[in-house]
Amino acid sequence: MLNKIFKLIKILTKAHQKKLLLLQILVIISAVLEVTTILLFGPFLAFIGKNGDATSFPYLLNAVAFFGINSEKDLFIYMCIFLLIIVLLSSLFSIITIRKLSFFAANVGSEFGDRLYSFYMSKSYLYHSNTNSAEIIKKIATEVSRVTDNLLQPIVQINARIATVVFLSIFILIYNTVVAIAGIIIISITYYTLFRVVKNRLSVNGEQISVASKLRFKLLNEGLNAIKEIQILGREHFFINKFNVSGKQFANSYGSNNSMYNIPKYVIELMLYVTMLLLILYFVLADTGELSTFLPTLAVFGIASLKLLPSFQQIYSGVAQIRSNISAFDSIYSDLLTSVDIGNNFYSRNSERISGSITLNNAFFKYSSESEFALNDINIIIPFRSKIGIVGPSGSGKSTLIDILMGSINLSSGTLAVGGIPINKESVLKFRNNIGYVSQTLLILDGTIAENIAFGVNLEEIDYDRLAKSAEIAQLTTWVDSLQYSFHTHVGERGVKISGGQRQRIAIARAFYNDAEYIFFDEATSSLDTITENSIMETIEKISELKTIIMIAHRLSTVKSCDNIYIITEGKIKDQGSFKYLLEHSEDFLTMSGV
Numbered sequence: 001m002l003n004k005i006f007k008l009i010k011i012l013t014k015a016h017q018k019k020l021l022l023l024q025i026l027v028i029i030s031a032v033l034e035v036t037t038i039l040l041f042g043p044f045l046a047f048i049g050k051n052g053d054a055t056s057f058p059y060l061l062n063a064v065a066f067f068g069i070n071s072e073k074d075l076f077i078y079m080c081i082f083l084l085i086i087v088l089l090s091s092l093f094s095i096i097t098i099r100k101l102s103f104f105a106a107n108v109g110s111e112f113g114d115r116l117y118s119f120y121m122s123k124s125y126l127y128h129s130n131t132n133s134a135e136i137i138k139k140i141a142t143e144v145s146r147v148t149d150n151l152l153q154p155i156v157q158i159n160a161r162i163a164t165v166v167f168l169s170i171f172i173l174i175y176n177t178v179v180a181i182a183g184i185i186i187i188s189i190t191y192y193t194l195f196r197v198v199k200n201r202l203s204v205n206g207e208q209i210s211v212a213s214k215l216r217f218k219l220l221n222e223g224l225n226a227i228k229e230i231q232i233l234g235r236e237h238f239f240i241n242k243f244n245v246s247g248k249q250f251a252n253s254y255g256s257n258n259s260m261y262n263i264p265k266y267v268i269e270l271m272l273y274v275t276m277l278l279l280i281l282y283f284v285l286a287d288t289g290e291l292s293t294f295l296p297t298l299a300v301f302g303i304a305s306l307k308l309l310p311s312f313q314q315i316y317s318g319v320a321q322i323r324s325n326i327s328a329f330d331s332i333y334s335d336l337l338t339s340v341d342i343g344n345n346f347y348s349r350n351s352e353r354i355s356g357s358i359t360l361n362n363a364f365f366k367y368s369s370e371s372e373f374a375l376n377d378i379n380i381i382i383p384f385r386s387k388i389g390i391v392g393p394s395g396s397g398k399s400t401l402i403d404i405l406m407g408s409i410n411l412s413s414g415t416l417a418v419g420g421i422p423i424n425k426e427s428v429l430k431f432r433n434n435i436g437y438v439s440q441t442l443l444i445l446d447g448t449i450a451e452n453i454a455f456g457v458n459l460e461e462i463d464y465d466r467l468a469k470s471a472e473i474a475q476l477t478t479w480v481d482s483l484q485y486s487f488h489t490h491v492g493e494r495g496v497k498i499s500g501g502q503r504q505r506i507a508i509a510r511a512f513y514n515d516a517e518y519i520f521f522d523e524a525t526s527s528l529d530t531i532t533e534n535s536i537m538e539t540i541e542k543i544s545e546l547k548t549i550i551m552i553a554h555r556l557s558t559v560k561s562c563d564n565i566y567i568i569t570e571g572k573i574k575d576q577g578s579f580k581y582l583l584e585h586s587e588d589f590l591t592m593s594g595v
Contacts, residue, residue, distance in 0.1 A: 011333065027156060027157070134215075141217070142213045154321045210327050213250065219246065268312065363411050376570075389551055390552045402552055448491070450467055533558065575589065
């Protein structure tokens with residue numbers, strides 16, 4: 001477990017490591033002040049036991065002489081005031097320390113979340129296609145808070161409580177060695193034994209919490225994103241039942257761990273109260289006359305236990321929390337370690353662009369989970385400012401090919417170049433600056449039409465001239481002008497307030513907003529009616545001399561005006577040529593066209 005703690009400290013930023021060190025100093029000072037209050041209560045109670053007689057306390061006689069105190073009553077008042085000031089300072093310092101600890105943990109949690117979000121956003125499209133989004137969401141939304149709240153905070157608190165236990169133990173050892181040793185040994189052995197009994201259960205519960213959290217996020221994503229289909233099919237109970245089962249697993253594991261954090265406190269309290277009552281009962285029944293002598297000692301140990309017992313409990317519960325949440329740390333550690341300074345690298349992308357003909361030579365690609373190649377020896381040349389169509393049956397590799405052409409996924413072998421420049425880790429960013437993309441799976445933000453077309457541009461930075469121009473290309477102008485709030489109309493989550501065709505046209509307008517040289521259409525007009533599609537295609541035809549258009553088409557009529565059409569089947573280019581040529585010479589094309 002110590003190894004995990006060192007790893008956690010290692011992935012903190014340098015600034016947070018320095019703050020953590022300063023906080024450690026603060027918590028130790030806080031612990032010293034807490035112990036000081038106990039140290040002062042001992043002499044104070046002894047002074048009261050002597051009926052205010054200061055002659056038995058040389059240091060009090062020195063204080064009386066120094067401050068010119070004239071009576072025992074005044075001495076008692078001054079001692080009360082002094083003790084009250086120390087207690088007040090101790091409490092204020094503890095409050096300030098706890099506040100700083102809370103803000104520190106919150107800031108670290110926020111920074112961890114920011115780092116992970118940047119890290120996942122910078123990962124390749126292939127990574128995201130192979131990773132369930134629920135796993136990523138769980139790590140950022142749940143595991144980060146578990147690490148900061150249940151690992152980082154307990155680590156700092158444990159150090160403070162250890163300091164309190166050490167200082168208090170030294171004090172009570174000096175005050176009464178036999179009773180102190182007996183009490184400390186009993187409490188320590190009890191807590192250690194309890195931890196040994198539950199530590200494996202804590203780890204298992206922690207892993208089950210992670211599993212249940214992932215499943216619940218997965219069900220939330222799937223259920224809410226497909227609510228219409230679920231309700232139409234009447235499958236609500238399926239998702240609700242699975243969500244309830246995962247909730248029970250989460251609740252049982254979480255509740256079990258929380259109970260194991262807190263139960264020992266009551267066991268130890270019971271032992272202390274029983275011991276104190278038995279001692280008092282012994283002195284009373286024995287009638288030795290020593291009860292009055294022993295009561296100040298008992299009072300001191302009682303007050304000490306008010307600080308000592310919570311400290312032991314916090315040490316135990318802190319260690320238990322760390323043990324329980326190790327699985328959360330393990331799940332994000334490697335990503336956090338890799339994500340150091342990722343944000344600076346990710347946001348360093350400039351506006352430089354590259355352009356020219358796109359060439360794909362001897363291209364092979366295989367998904368890591370597949371044994372067969374998705375693309376086999378593909379050779380394509382896309383002249384600059386030409387219009388290219390890609391057609392083929394479902395599962396033929398069309399979408400994989402367009403992902404390769406956009407630089408979204410890397411080739412297993414072969415080369416991709418733009419304007420003679422090989423596409424690699426550095427040049428692909430310049431190429432992407434020049435790409436507009438219309439997907440068959442649309443992403444519509446819960447915002448305005450303007451925000452969706454500009455996509456990722458702050459509202460105050462949107463260029464409305466470019467917005468209007470791109471909207472005109474996508475045949476949106478008439479519809480937008482008819483709306484009360486025009487481009488500032490809200491479309492709802494996932495565009496639920498507008499039609500499927502309108503969502504598609506917004507996505508098309510988005511592709512033209514940045515005045516990109518290359519426009520990729522991945523079956524982008526498939527949900528449009530024939531009249532609207534023909535209208536958009538006419539517009540695209542007009543601008544095709546100024547743009548490079550690459551489109552995967554569901555309807556062959558969409559690619560009719562393309563300069564060149566590639567037919568892809570089973571990951572291979574089976575034929576290519578103009579629409580007329582393929583219609584006359586390609587059996588595959590004739591099959592797809594239904595002729």
